[in-house]
Amino acid sequence: MDILLVVLGGILVVLGIIGCFLPVLPGPPLGFAGIILLHLTPRAHFSTSTLIILGAVALLVSLLDYLVPVLGAKGFGGSRMGVIGCIAGLVLGVFFFPPIGIIVGPFAGAIIGELINGDDLKKAIKSGFGSFLGYIFGTGVKLAVCLVMAYFYLKALI
Numbered sequence: 001m002d003i004l005l006v007v008l009g010g011i012l013v014v015l016g017i018i019g020c021f022l023p024v025l026p027g028p029p030l031g032f033a034g035i036i037l038l039h040l041t042p043r044a045h046f047s048t049s050t051l052i053i054l055g056a057v058a059l060l061v062s063l064l065d066y067l068v069p070v071l072g073a074k075g076f077g078g079s080r081m082g083v084i085g086c087i088a089g090l091v092l093g094v095f096f097f098p099p100i101g102i103i104v105g106p107f108a109g110a111i112i113g114e115l116i117n118g119d120d121l122k123k124a125i126k127s128g129f130g131s132f133l134g135y136i137f138g139t140g141v142k143l144a145v146c147l148v149m150a151y152f153y154l155k156a157l158i
Contacts, residue, residue, distance in 0.1 A: 002041040006157070009037035013146075013153045020142040021102060023090055027142045028058035031149035044156030054149060061145050065138045072134020073110055078127030085113020086131035107132040 016031025032055055038044045039051065046054075073083045089109015093101025110131035114124035 002043060005037045005041045006043060009034040009041075009153065012037065013150050016146045017143070017150060020139055020146055023094060026062055028061045028145050028149070031146045032058040035149055035153060038153055038156055046152070046156065050152070054152070057145055058149075061142055065142060068138035068141075069106065069131050069134035072137070073127050073131040076126045076130025076133075077123055078110060078130055079114060079117045079119065081113040081117035082110045082119075082124070082127040082131060083113070085109035085111070085116070086128070086135065088113075090135065103132075106135045 012030045012034030015025060016027045016029075016034060019025030019027030019030050035046065035051070035054060039046045069086050070083045073079075073086060086106045086109045089105035089107070089112070090102070091105070092109070093103075093105020095101075097105065107128045110128035111121075111124045114127045115121070119127070
């Protein structure tokens, strides 16, 4: 049973890293679930404070992931339609144009959303750039958190 938990935990940690790039997988919570599974075995023990901190960080980063592109778009003068376009572009880009769609989708979606909103092209591009930067920043933070969890996982196994 312990081997099964270790393997499943490792799979969840890897899926957590992949989930940083795919919006259908919640990266940090999956990585944290992998840590929990490893903790349930006699092979590794994490302190209560470590588990609480990792869990809180995973939750916080997951919540901020939805807020950061909004802040990026708004910071660059975007509207609600630009943000909705950014999210729609991300989802469509991931499924229909992988892997380049992950990068181009949010940018194009924000521009299209702003143009639908009636803004001029210059403002639409500025908003698209802000949404794109927000998405890239959020992805980077999620990836950093998941890599830290992978480090904890591997260190506990070795």
